[in-house]
Amino acid sequence: MHKVLIVDDEIFVRKGLINLIDWSSLQFDICGEAENGVQALNLIKQLTPDLVIVDIRMPVLDGLELIRQVNVEGEHQPLFIILSGYPDFSYAQQAFRYNVSDYILKPVDEQELIATLKRIAITLNQKQLLSMTREKPLVEIIIESLVQAEPDDQVMTQIAYTLDIPLFSSYTYVIVEMQDGLPNREIEYMLPLQTLLQRYFHLEGQPLLIHARAYNQYGFIVPPLWQDEQIDAERMGYNKLLHSLEKNLSTKIALFIGHKVDHLKQIVHSRTSADECLNYRFAASYNGLFMATELLELPLYYFDVDEELHRKLMYEVEANRNDGYINAIDAIFIAFQERYFAPGAVANTVRRSMIATINIIRQLEGNEKNLAWLEELLNWQTKYRNLNQLRHVFINFIEEAAEYIAEKRGEKGEGNIEKVKKYIDGHFRENIYLKGIAAEFHMNPIYLGQLFRKNYGVYFNEYVLSLRIEEAKRLLRQTKKRMYEIAEQVGFQNADYFATQFEKLEKMTPTDYRNKMFDQK
Template structure:
């Protein structure tokens, strides 16, 4: 990590800069703060920061004078970036005389600062590369430099000379992902992984280019030990053997994400990019832990939610507390993930949607999802579970536990309440009732209630409600002299024309025709 000192007389500016971006992702860490140039002068010698971000106007000692004194007198020479609220060309001109790296105007734009930091990190990496010796090859720095951008020719020549690697040769970047169901870096696999890889590729004195990534991942560059060419059975078999060797020696489940092979070492950034893209296919079917860019990247990913029918089926079976039903629904959902190449974001959205629907049911019953042992595990699944089988195991355990909890809170084991619902409808059909309101009254999910009602009584809720209202309207048309609009209102319709339309749909005649027919029959 490169150390950063922030110098500004406004504390809110300093804290704002610290919180503006993810410094560590750009290879930086904040090592200190100063409120004026004099305090910064002492901290630069004490903390030896690699980068100083300094305000141009400050009390005691301003930014330009600080830079002048450090440049002229200081033993440690950091890179400077100036912040200023004044777009004055004379300031900028003076700053660049001191070889200031950049001049950024306030308020600071996140994208502008991020671009500046990326450029400076690359400069720093290259400086370190050019100063390294054969006895101390800075592998981590080499990897960061290679996989972030194409280094210039001077740097590449130094890398090749130091590591005794050919520049023009086939190179491939591979991501090794440990699927050990542990949080990131709970176990550091770097050294044992390096040992296994060096043995596999028969590297004796030559170092292996390897580095640690996030999410229990490590990246390495395959040495140019085989001739370049298209993917064939032999190459896939080689990677399959490598995967088996890694899993056997490191005693855990592993996946390999293999980028495109490039023709030159300086182009390895493009191989790394394609390996990163392979991560999006981790839930696709048929690859069994081996994901190769040339086989995958032309295939379309699915970025949407799972079909509504599958989602509704799952929630219905959860409310019904039927193990076979929700197990089948889960199987169908996870089969869709694989066969339709769901992107990781689409999988996460589907899981989140199912969780929210289940939690809403629990809360309607005055329960709490925090009583479920698997709730936190599924909520944070992306931190630990990295393949579909692992996710499915956690998801199914959550659903099974939630279904039992919902049944317990409701006080029955399935469909006993549906008779009470029907009796409620029979007694209140003249009122302005609707499915969602009744579901809330009985602490049930509306979708589940609608499906359960149809299963038990052979009609949808709205169909049954309409039949009750029309039957009552027929009775009133026969037995009273009330006007049609009065009858419509009495049986639960807010609009007489709508009542007449629905009546005619069921009875094949208008309410008035029905009354006249009944009178004629007397």
């Protein structure tokens, strides 16, 4: 972290700056405050801040005079940002003569300050790199500088000298992901991981370039000597490393291995390819070892799972059939692996199934918050990082939801398919439709349609049509009503449509049918 001293005679301005942004996320830490230039001079000597943010106009000693005295007399030389409520060009000219890093007008704009701090952080990082000694290398700063962008030649030469490593050699960036099923950094693995990696790569007494990333990940640069020894056995060497780390750290681990580069300066490109390997974490048969050389030419799948698989799962959930929804889930997860689903596509599929399940629960006037596994599935991406872990959580959620749905439907006492059929038999003359009946019986329409066909061998619409045509035939035989009257009485809104459907089923028009019945008499 880089230390920051804030100097302004107004306390509200100082506190406002402190609370304006997340300083730590930008590699800064507020080390102190001063209300005038004299206090600031003393604090600069005591605290040795890397950056001083100072108001240009203050009592006792103003900002410009403070900067002049520090530049001329101070042993410690921090960087400065000037704050001013006066857009006067003469002030800005004088400030930049003192090598001020930036001149920001009040009120301070959040985005402008963030952009300035990001630029200054890079400057400070490079400044620290150039001031390193052989005895105390700043490993975290080195690797983060290397993997963010290609450093200039001066910095690269100093890094190579300090670490006693060649510039021109084989280097690879590797991401180690701890798949412990815990939130990020609940267990801190940095020190034991560093020790294990140094031992594995035979780096006793030498530095290992390693740093902490987000999402329980650590990145490190593989030393060139080890890589040169592997030649054609690279996968085998990384596989041995993976098993060694899992055994010693007692947790599931995945390695994401970038492309090999021929110059330390190019490690940023290896890091980029390692990051791209993260998109293949759900691909089949890689067993925790994901190598850019094997993966990055394979096309990722960015869409939702097939509609048929989703329908199948929802049907089995509504039917509360354990074997059925387990098989449906397995089919979905096989698709994830075999078609190289991107993490976003996997997340969308899980979200879609979860929403559909919650909708069923709400239709039954249930409360999804009663499901113990809901929270785990909602937040799965913060804890679960491989398919086995996700499958475990997903199955537990679906199993619990299916039982809850069956329980709520039992409470309603209206989930019996025979009751649905009786309802249709008594109301087919009305303008009924599947969605409306499903709502009446607190069922999902897709599930109801499939259940009806399974029990009675016909689709809902086919059954309703057959009832209407049979009733129409009775009316044609027993009454002298006109066609439009019969059509309306049996549930058709349009006489022409009635005639078309009648002919399709009976192979003759309604008129022909009536005439045939009278001829037989």
